[in-house]
Amino acid sequence: MPTRREFARTAVAAGLGAGLCSKSDCWLATAAETPQWWLSPGRSLRECARERGLYFGAAVDPDRLDVEGLAAGRSRDGYTTLVNAEAGMVVAENAMKWKALRPTPSTFDFTAADQLMRFAALAGQQVRGHNLCWHQALPDWFRETASGVNARQLLVDHIRTVAGRYRGRIHSWDVVNEAIEPADGRPDALRHSPWLTLLGPEYIEIAFRAAAEADPLARLTYNDYGIEAESPEQNVKRGQVLLLLRRLKVRGVPLHAVGIQGHLLAGGPAFGPGLVNFIREAARMGLEVYITELDVNTRAVPGGAAEQDAAVASLYRSFLSQVLAEPNVPLVLIWGLTSAFSWLNDPGESWGHRPDGSRQRPLPFDDRLEPTPTFQAIEQAIRLAHPPTVTPAAAPEPNDGEDPNLFQPFAVKGSPAPASPNSER
Ligand code: G3I
DSSP: OOOOOHHHHHHHHHHHTTTSGGGGGGOOOSSSSSSOOOHHHSOHHHHHHTTTTTEEEEEEEEEGGOOHHHHOOOOOHHHHHHHHHOOOOOSSSSSTSHHHHOOOOOOOHHHHHHHHHHHHHHHEEEEEEEEOOOSSSSTHHHHOOOOTTTTTHHHHHHHHHHHHHHSSSSEEEEEEOBBBBBOOOOOOOBBHHHHHHOOOOOHHHHHHHHHHHOTTTEEEEEEEESSSSSSSHHHHHHHHHHHHHHHHHHTTOOEEEEEOOOOTTTTTTOHHHHHHHHHHHHHHEEEEOEEEEEEEEEETSSSSHHHHHHHHHHHHHHHHHHHHHSSOEEEESOOOOOOOOOGGOTOGGGGGGGOOOOOOOOOSSSSTSSSSSHHHHHHHHHHOOOOOOOOOOOOOOOSSSOTTTTTSOOOOTSSSOOOOTOOOO
16 A cells, blocks of 8 residues: 555656646646655644644645546645645635626536535545635626615525525635725725625624624634734724624624634734734634635745745744643634745736746745745644634624724724715715
8 A cells, every 4th residue: 555655646646647737727747757755754734733733724726636536535736635635724825706607697616615615525635615705706686786775685595595505614704805905094994895885894793793694603704914014004904893893792793703814924023912902902803713714925035945934834833832822812824825826926916026037936835846945844834733622602792782993993093084974984
């Protein structure tokens, strides 16, 4: 019986030759020789995390997974083998977004999402749902079809149908994604999202309550980015996110976790007390904190692969050592496993363009599915993690219901001057 390492090596060699991805988007080198795989004798990140009572996982695109091969117990695709071995939890990078699910206003297409769910079941993986309400990845028909009259029903029907379909099979949903944008100038720092325009600030509560009704077992998450590092902007955004969470909790909105996306920038501001205090404030609200989309952008890192890898590994180590020291951080998902499929290497993604045009190496496996130094950085951080404790649901904050300001915009120190009183919704 071949060992897992021998099987994986064979799979990679075979898989690379018969790679599932088309030439155009497949950067997996077709290796003549079997690439040296594991650079460390360590076990998979999935196993390391499980031992510490954590989940480790990654974003995946189901179209790139050999589900039938896995179902037949003989996948020979290197990428499929890697996802199966390294991820204890998966999240759809795009397959569960409105644009993927909603070809028309009256129809749903669950083909890709169902593939992901089937793969996860075969691989014994948990699944995060991403995402039920966002200002991006809306289908082309949305702008012409959604109105102030039908938007609430459109949102509730979508959430009931999607979350209802996978009821009891989703660990947690990103119910609302990226609703805070202080630069948009509102006192409550809500982003000028189509949902805000159509429904006002209440769209957030509507989404969470619809999700709770559709799947009472899923942990409901508010997910955002730009709240990781020590900078004036990120300090303001952290404060505004906490105020949003507080408003939702005070109103008894079903909310269980906050997602810190973790799209980090090598060479950017460091991590410090702001990050840890944010996690502890969330714990005081009875919320878990999920690291939901971790990767490291090296567009500002000069040099070649070695320099990139050193910068990336260092940032993973620094970030994870701080967040995993907190008892209410039970999971870490990275935004892909291999640079071969990272959004930062999408030609159309200017945010990831390196001045020399070279490819980014933001994840623990490179274009050839070989571990980078980031693999070891993540493994060590997981091994040193504080075992998560179950976050008790906090007693609801006193809400006499009389305070008229509970759902009014908050003025937060350092946030932009309040918009004019007749500001648009
Ligand atoms: O599938 C179509 C393809 O048919 C078409 O030919 C092609 C033409 O450009 O577009 C393809 O869709 C693309 C899709 O990714 C799948 O590859 C979209 O254009 C592209 O906009 C989309 O980008 C995704 C982006 O979210 C927007 O939804 C990225 O892959 C994904 O990594 C990124 O992930 C987001 C999280 O959801 C939220 N947090 C930030 C994170 C990074 O932006």
